[in-house]
Amino acid sequence: MGAVQVVEVMGTVFSIDVRDPGSYGHMIAEVIRWWHWVDHTFSPFRPDSKISRLNRAELTLYDCGPQVAAVLSLCRRVKRVTGGYFDASATGRFDPCGLVKGWSIETASAMLTRAGARNHCINGGGDIRCAGQPEPGLPWHVGIADPRRCRQLAATVLVGNAAVATSGTAERGPHILDPHTGGPATALASVTVIGPNLTWADAYATAAVAMGEQAWPWLGTLDGHEGLVIAADGTRRQTPGFPSLPRSGSLNAR
Amino acid sequence: MRRAIFAVTATIAGLVLLLSFKTTALQGPTAQPPAAPIPAATEPRRSTGTATRAVTGPVVNTKWGPVQVKVTLAGGRISDVQALQVPGPRVLSQQISSYAIPRLRREALQAQSARIDVVTSATYTSRGYRQSLQAALDAGR
DSSP states (O other): SSSEEEEEEEEEEEEEEOOOOSSSSHHHHHHHHHHHHHHHHHHHTTTTOOOOHTTSSSSSSHOOHHHHHHHHHHHHHHHHHTTTTOTTTTTTOOOOOHHHHHHHHHHHHHHHHTTTOSSSSEEEETEEEESOOTTTTTOOEEEEEEEESTTOOEEEEESSEEEEEEESTTTSSOOOOOTTSSSSSEEEEEEEEEEEHHHHHHHHHHHHHHHHGGGGHHHTTSSEEEEEEETSSSSEEEOTTTTTSSSOOOTOOO | HHHHHHHHHHHHHHHHHHHHHHHHHHOOOOOOOOOOOOOOOOOOOSOSSSOEEEOOOOOOOETTTEEEEEEETTEEEEEEEEEOOOOHHHHHHHHIIIIIHHHHHHHHHHHTTTTOOOEEOOOOOOOHHHSHHHHHHHHHH
């Protein structure tokens, strides 16, 4: 247990917070190596990545190895489940970045847990994977950034073992496209999804932003997941089981 | 934890101000505003374990005497707030017990909800991270 470890990778910053007493330096170093490997393998911005070479048909899928095949398979499943609103091939090239980040964090969390670091929290550029407890008897307090007010929180959720993913326009503008129209999705400022697995929570959050107005009823149909939608005009809706702290009044009012 | 103690201290000061209005009604218009509170007592940086322990807050000196509270922690969370010292006559003591302490308890619990472990947001760039709440949290640990 010690300071939060911060690493710049995949164009963003990852934070690793291990609360178990003892030293997990070796496993954290392995996790960081894993993330750099993922970056080098999957980044479409690196011309020599496996994904770039696959897209140029310089490599076959078989050449790329099992992890790339696994990611491709996941992308297909997610596209189906989201009705095409999450589509790694929407631009014509295969770009799994929207799934790879969450997937690599989910894998890292499993690595830490297997090594005995059962109480940890990873923030990969805004997508969170929590495991165990921050302190005995306490849930993780996860703040949700307000997409319209810099450095302010829109809500706080309490979670144990859970993934919390947020997609939206606050950081990089309307970069999420609606694959069906090809245009930018602008109706929603942010969507936060809580679920058991960050690969899926991340993909669902991205798909929800792409859906715009239709995201709200759709989020309620996802078994085992909770969601918060903040529209561009600030109005918000959350699923009935969304584990947010009341914004005012006593904690007893639940 | 420290933030919660500060919040309790601020609430004590606010409540003493509130009580000063009530005592004006009782004693007439000669009552004056209380002195500013002194800084909070220090306490251990991290709570560990699930044992119950008590932390005594600062003594806030008021015109009518000292006000001091004790905060009980169970499993690292505030579970109770009790008055150790209350100033003045019995009437004031009763007011504090029936009004101020329940309100203190509520405010202390709310102050706890200000504790954040991590922040979720849309993906920031490396540059964006530097201005983020998450960066502030990471630097603080």
